[in-house]
Amino acid sequence: MPPPLVALCQFIQTKLKPTNETVRVHIPEEVFGTDHDTFLLCEHILQFASMIEIGSTIIVVYMRYLFDYLKMTNMVNLVVLVDPGQVSTQSRTLSYCSKHLSDRMKQADGDQFYLVPYNPGGHWV
Template sequence: MVEIGATVIEVYMRYLFDYLKMANMVKLVGLVDPGQVNSQSGTLSHRSKHLSESLKKADGDQFDLVPYNLGGHWVLIIVRPAKETVYYMNSLPNHSVDEDMRNIVNT
């Protein structure tokens, strides 16, 4: 039960990008670098700014996938900037939304 690192997530995201490209769906999904928004990646301000810059590049009704490490556990945040909607995907039952991630998204 060793935690997977951001590099493993990034490799999977690269595979996902290639698959989306092959299916001509690249413009539907944006991918945010998990190394720039994780709790170990600097100040809340830095992480919020990086997410904001990524979301500004959103194309129309695109979904942005934001992998986030809570510290020993990965969750997926799905942001739809055009609809101002955020989905929080956590495989562990009965866990509330991480306050740090909530602050990053709200900021």
């Protein structure tokens, strides 16, 4: 494991986990179409660092970072990001997922690429 990742895991284990703290990540409306917060649990961060299968929360935080990078490089208008928690049939009905995806596509320009994380099964959300 790279030294910065080891340091992060040690911080999580010694500071955050004993107090059951979470890490709040703000997701502005321009990322997924709705303004909201997501919360990383200590377990999410440790799973990511340990290369264990991750859930949609980590993917959402990565997509938030990706959005900032695309914005910084003036490429944000090329991509539409779709929140994996909104299209997961693990936590939503198929009709809800379809409507959300349809609504998201209606908001976008026809020349954009869509980044829609999808796993047909075998994962938790």
